[in-house]
Amino acid sequence: AQTVTQSQPEMSVQEAETVTLSCTYDTSESDYYLFWYKQPPSRQMILVIRQEAYKQQNATENRFSVNFQKAAKSFSLKISDSQLGDAAMYFCAYRDLRAGTASKLTFGTGTRLQVTL
Amino acid sequence: SAVISQKPSRDICQRGTSLTIQCQVDSQVTMMFWYRQQPGQSLTLIATANQGSEATYESGFVIDKFPISRPNLTFSTLTVSNMSPEDSSIYLCSAREDLNTEAFFGQGTRLTVV
Numbered sequence: 728a729q730t731v732t733q734s735q736p737e738m739s740v741q742e743a744e745t746v747t748l749s750c751t752y753d754t755s756e757s758d759y760y761l762f763w764y765k766q767p768p769s770r771q772m773i774l775v776i777r778q779e780a781y782k783q784q785n786a787t788e789n790r791f792s793v794n795f796q797k798a799a800k801s802f803s804l805k806i807s808d809s810q811l812g813d814a815a816m817y818f819c820a821y822r823d824l825r826a827g828t829a830s831k832l833t834f835g836t837g838t839r840l841q842v843t844l
Numbered sequence: 845s846a847v848i849s850q851k852p853s854r855d856i857c858q859r860g861t862s863l864t865i866q867c868q869v870d871s872q873v874t875m876m877f878w879y880r881q882q883p884g885q886s887l888t889l890i891a892t893a894n895q896g897s898e899a900t901y902e903s904g905f906v907i908d909k910f911p912i913s914r915p916n917l918t919f920s921t922l923t924v925s926n927m928s929p930e931d932s933s934i935y936l937c938s939a940r941e942d943l944n945t946e947a948f949f950g951q952g953t954r955l956t957v958v
Contacts, residue, residue: 772949836886
């Protein structure tokens with residue numbers, strides 16, 4: 728079974744600084760997607776960024792970028808120029824493409840990010 | 845992406861009772877899902893809601909405890925039956941328009957069982 732591990736329960740970053748959140752996963756599949764979701768206090772899960780496993784190029788979305796290391800099964804999220812609004816729980820998630828499981832998301836345990844002035 | 849409205853947003857219920865949570869999407873979607881997020885924990889998939897047929901439950905979740913309906917392509921309900929304090933969680937509805945798009949989520953229902 729696929730597993731997703733986030734080893735940092737909490738992280739803190741100063742406003743305007745850069746922070747990296749870690750995620751590792753385990754799978755025997757070669758084709759899959761990886762995601763970072765943000766959950767602010769409003770509870771709504773917001774998709775931050777998506778990475779297709781077949782792409783070597785790391786995904787970027789404005790201030791958010793990933794470091795995808797397929798061989799190491801590592802998928803970290805870098806937030807640059809951190810803002811107060813970035814404070815939230817961040818979940819790493821995995822979805823593979825096998826028939827019957829292609830729609831399921833497997834989530835990590837989350838990292839709570841605190842942004843300080 | 846489409847928007848999910850989930851009701852109620854929170855509730856406090858007596859043990860032994862049941863609560864039905866509604867999930868309304870503002871456009872037709874292929875797939876709908878129900879997740880549970882226990883306090884301080886990650887999201888766990890309860891089941892996939894299938895339109896016009898029985899839901900597909902994940903290991904550890906059963907229909908008698910979590911009956912699900914999906915009468916059409918925009919609406920689903922999850923019932924938490926015979927509740928106990930261990931059912932206190934956030935329940936989130938999620939949907940995908942099709943296999944080529946990513947899941948989006950409602951704001952969740954915070955359930956407290958006393």
